[in-house]
Amino acid sequence: MSDHILSAVDITMRFPGVAALSNVSLDVRAGEVHAICGENGAGKSTLMNVLSGVHPAGSFDGTIRFDGRDVLFRSLRESEAEGIVVIHQELALVPQLSIAENIHLGNEITRGGLIDWEQTALRAAELLARVGLDENPLTPVGELGIGGQQLIAIARALAKNVRLLILDEPTAALTDSDSERLLAIIEQLRSQGITCIVISHKLREVLRIADTITVLRDGTTIETMRADNPETDENHIIRAMVGRDLDSLFPPREPDIGEEVFRVENWTVHHSADRRRTVVDDVSLSVRAGEIIGLAGLMGSGRTALAMSIFGRSAGSAISGTAYKRGERIDLRSVSQAIEHGIAYATEDRRQFGLNLIGDIQANVSAAAITRLSHAGIVDHFREHKVADAYRYKLNIKTPNVAAITGDLSGGNQQKVVLSKWMFTNPDVLILDEPTRGIDVGAKYEIYGIINELAAQGRAIIVISSELPEVIGLSDRIYAFRGGRITAEVDRADATQDLLMRYLTAES
Known part of the structure; x- marks a missing residue:
């Protein structure tokens, strides 16, 4: 037997x-x-x-x-x-x-x-x-x-x-x-x-x-x-x-970093259900044009709470602090205001919050900036199709056409649809929360290439990742989080997994 x-x-x-x-x-x-x-x-x-x-x-x-x-x-x-x-x-x-x-x-x-x-x-x-x-x-x-x-x-x-x-x-x-x-x-x-x-x-x-x-x-x-x-x-x-060797898990990149694009100062966020609990505690950080900064931290360290609170107060309560765009103070009290100020946030849970899984690719790509494709409240579906199809080609989304249902795509291709949606808003600041979660190494390489290209276009990129090799491999600077606070700021040249882990578990 x-x-x-x-x-x-x-x-x-x-x-x-x-x-x-x-x-x-x-x-x-x-x-x-x-x-x-x-x-x-x-x-x-x-x-x-x-x-x-x-x-x-x-x-x-x-x-x-x-x-x-x-x-x-x-x-x-x-x-x-x-x-x-x-x-x-x-x-x-x-x-x-x-x-x-x-x-x-x-x-x-x-x-x-x-x-x-x-x-x-x-x-x-x-x-x-x-x-x-x-x-x-x-x-x-x-x-x-x-x-x-x-x-x-x-x-x-x-x-x-x-x-x-x-x-x-x-x-x-x-x-x-x-x-x-x-x-x-x-x-x-x-x-x-x-x-x-x-x-x-x-x-x-x-x-x-x-x-x-x-x-x-x-x-x-x-x-x-x-x-x-x-x-x-x-x-x-x-x-x-x-089907091939990946000589490096990260595509080569020569950073061309410009002036500061976005900054928050003394940013504090309390828990949505318990205002006595602080989830982001007096955080200040900045990101420049063409720069990729990484937010490293263990689960519950406050990285996602920070990102969602910046993106139109999508999470948290009793939010305080100041946000600046190219040196000018901006108001981020709603998602629409955040988008108008050129800020985009790709959520860590693409299936629940990032996509309409029963909708087609075309509708998902246009969702965050549908007003750019409409007149008098009527959507120009021909233009919508052209936009989505251009992103399908540009990001190599593996599907015969943009009429395909998004929920039928693989995880890597769904993530490319999420990126397409926010790229269409033409953001100056792009926050990517766990951008490669549940994605294989080949698709990761493609996503990393897209992130690098966006940075090369002069966009300011903030990447949140639980994988320290990913944070180190992508970022020009890294902020280490613990207990809602920044415990260190580390340049790419100095970053190691051991060093970051010490900062992620540090008491102060």
């Missing part, structure tokens, strides 16, 4: 106008952690949807074998009945319901036709202990951070007697400490005989946690490699993913 718990043989999946998967094959050994790597749009999510029955049998060609026999999953429920559970990047949890209710949602413990709430809570407590989460099962899930919510999703999978757990970008939105905690849980599951498939762009984590790595590119299987092979390293994986 084969030691493979799962085999996918010659899987081909077509959507109108595109082959998402072409003769993809995959073998997963029982009890291993098997990583799937590839650029956005490589077919990773489509393959997982095929394996789990989201794309039902009959909608694709090829064979799936689970536990030594051919299977025909017609729904997610059927694959879960066999012990295959998928945890998507966008967690399917209900914030208003308790931890216990979420763990057993769709898998309720009943007695006499009614939910047995006592057993539900007791079983939830056992599962929480198993994933190392010290929380009351009656706590609403919405009160937990994203790291805790990821563990709840794993606990829910364990409640379904999972044998094969598929995790899609499980650490994409986590802090370093939460990521370590989650990776330790995956290692623990492996020791208990539970097989895991992990989709991830974080290659260091892949090399640490995986036993086997399969790379997809353009909907085909490129290579499967053992992680313990001496030849398997980040460069090898990147070369397989993008």
Whole structure:
């Protein structure tokens, strides 16, 4: 009997106008952690949807074998009945319901036709202990951070007697400490005989946690490699993913920095729900034409609160301080005022706040400056199409046309749509919050090139990133944040990860 718990043989999946998967094959050994790597749009999510029955049998060609026999999953429920559970990047949890209710949602413990709430809570407590989460099962899930919510999703999978757990970008939105905690849980599951498939762009984590790595590119299987092979390293994986060597993860750039464009002084922001709590504390910073400054900090350090409060008071309360544009004081009391003053903000959560996922690319690109394309309240859709199509070409958005639904694009292409939207407003100051979160290395390189080009045009760029190599690789100057305050300002030439981490964890 084969030691493979799962085999996918010659899987081909077509959507109108595109082959998402072409003769993809995959073998997963029982009890291993098997990583799937590839650029956005490589077919990773489509393959997982095929394996789990989201794309039902009959909608694709090829064979799936689970536990030594051919299977025909017609729904997610059927694959879960066999012990295959998928945890998507966008967690399917209900914030208003308790931890216990979420763990057993769709898998309720009943007695006499009614939910047995006592057993539900007791079983939830056992599962929480198993994933190392010290929380009351009656706590609403919405009160937990994203790291805790990821563990709840794993606990829910364990409640379904999972044998094969598929995790899609499980650490994409986590802090370093939460990521370590989650990776330790995956290692623990492996020791208990539970097989895991992990989709991830974080290659260091892949090399640490995986036993086997399969790379997809353009909907085909490129290579499967053992992680313990001496030849398997980040460069090898990147070369397989993008089809070429990336000699440097960051495009070359010669800064041409001019006069100061934007400055805030003594900027203070209080929490939206609790005005006694200060989230940005007396911050002063500046950015010049053609300059890229980085804001480095751990989760909750105040970087996003600062950016959103600058952008028309989109977050926070009792905001005080002064903003200057080219030396003149400006008022930023609303988003429209911020845009009028040439300030743009690309949010860290592009799917929830940055895009209309059910709208087409054309409508998303024009959304922030629609008045430039309208007369007497009527939008000139011909001009709108031309503008969006120009950005599609300029930013290499991989789609046949701008009538495509934005939610159907890969993460990297969605991020390019976000950038197109704000570029169309012709900003002088562009704030980019986690601009490459959940994006593969190839798409990152393209995004970095776009950022560099915007700086070369004389725009002032502020980049917020939780990845210190990214902050160092992009920035001319770096502000280190901790507890809502700036703890240091570091020039690019002096910046190292060790130095920045000391400033990010400094007490003063």
